[in-house]
Amino acid sequence: MRIFVTGGSGLLGSKVAEFAVERGYDVYSGYHNHKPEFGKAVKFDLADADGIAKVISEVRPDVIIHSAALTDVDRCEVEKDLAYRINAEGTRAVAEAARKLNAFLVYVSTDYVFDGVRGMYREEDETNPVNHYGYTKLAGEQHCQDFCIARTCVIYGAKPASGKVNFVLWLIDRLEKGESVRIVTDQFITPTLNTNLAKMILECAERRLKGIFHLAGATRVSRFEFAKEIAEVFGLDENLIIPSKMDEINWIAKRPRDSSLDVSKAMEYLKEKPFDLRKALKVLKKELFGG
Template identity: 35%
Template structure:
């Protein structure tokens, strides 16, 4: 099977490339991303491309003729999306529109990554069928991208996820686990919100969910995260415990003191029963995932 991965230089992109290439006899992997190949490996085809350039993207994918396209490219800095709405829409919505049209013409299956930020956070433990109500422009852009797919006639999979963390060969952006670990290692005091609740997602699990979606040709929307709702303050304390660091350096604060540009949902988290039943995927707790993650670190 030919798998084209857009955003292959990102955290999920690199992780998925690595996972699929473990079965190179089964999958032919083509990575599409901006700039040089950051994966640290040269045993797959890599294309330096701007996925917001429709003509370039179409030409590239028509040449490749993929069976599946996995779209991991996105603008995910929530506050930056408030300031740069045009850029946010271009990457998070228009590029998805291009990919959807190309998938239709190629009869390819499109797998797309979405977010818990499409919800307003008043409820928590959201099902795939719950009504979205984004609070931020980022959340709105991801909801728009979902609508492009749900209104289409193509085979698609939408994987919604929460607070993704992990490590790859060349990490472009930091994530909560590495940031908390590094700050505490330097004995720096950090302030963490105690009134926002999430179910963090280990990037290896998100990559496995992408692979399962390919293997099962799963269609529709699925929730992917760890299986227990925690405050972000508790998440930070569990990181401290996992790395044997001083959690007394972690100070709880309320969201209202932060003056963040974009509003965040107070309580998200997912109901994972559809993921369990239809994908056959049973995520673990954040605490258990941290043990797995720690083992991968140098």
């Protein structure tokens, strides 16, 4: 099977590409600025629809895992046109190219399609994004209705080729240096380990599962509780974590208050199950430090 992973240099795509190589697939790894470590590197720009069609028709994949996006939520709010071009129009071009080749597509979407008023969202719940990033990703979903749409939430894991630092790595670094951090107690999420997610996504691709799937961690926590768990598992000083509130933070884009995802469908259908938070953090500790 030939797989084209977009975002092969990113936090999630790098792990999808790595595991796909391990499973013996013929892997092409798409990137924009940072060369991926795994698979055959293919440079392309999601903002260029013609270029996407050309690249995908040359690679001729059986499966596309579309993980690339403009993921900086505040940048999407400022550069609205670019965000729409990459996340919505780029996804439309990827989906059209997949249809032409009769390839299967898994589109990686987000908890930010929801407004965060209620939390623990199920696949069929009404979407209502509160920022432009969520709006563009939801527009992307509309182009992928005949494929698999995998919505996830707050991804963390080892650093990818892009060098992007995620919440867990940032927190470990700060606590190791003995620096205090202010973390919000009133924002709720279901944090997701990139390796667990990559395996769930590969399974969806291998089994050609169509429809929407919430693929996230199985534990709903506040950011503050998440930080406390990280400190405990990694043996760091929890007293450095100071509670704060969302309205104390100067974000450019509005954030949903509770964008946690209900993963019951994934629990029921998938062999690779969503990890609970404690297990996921222990797995990450092993991935980072061995043992």
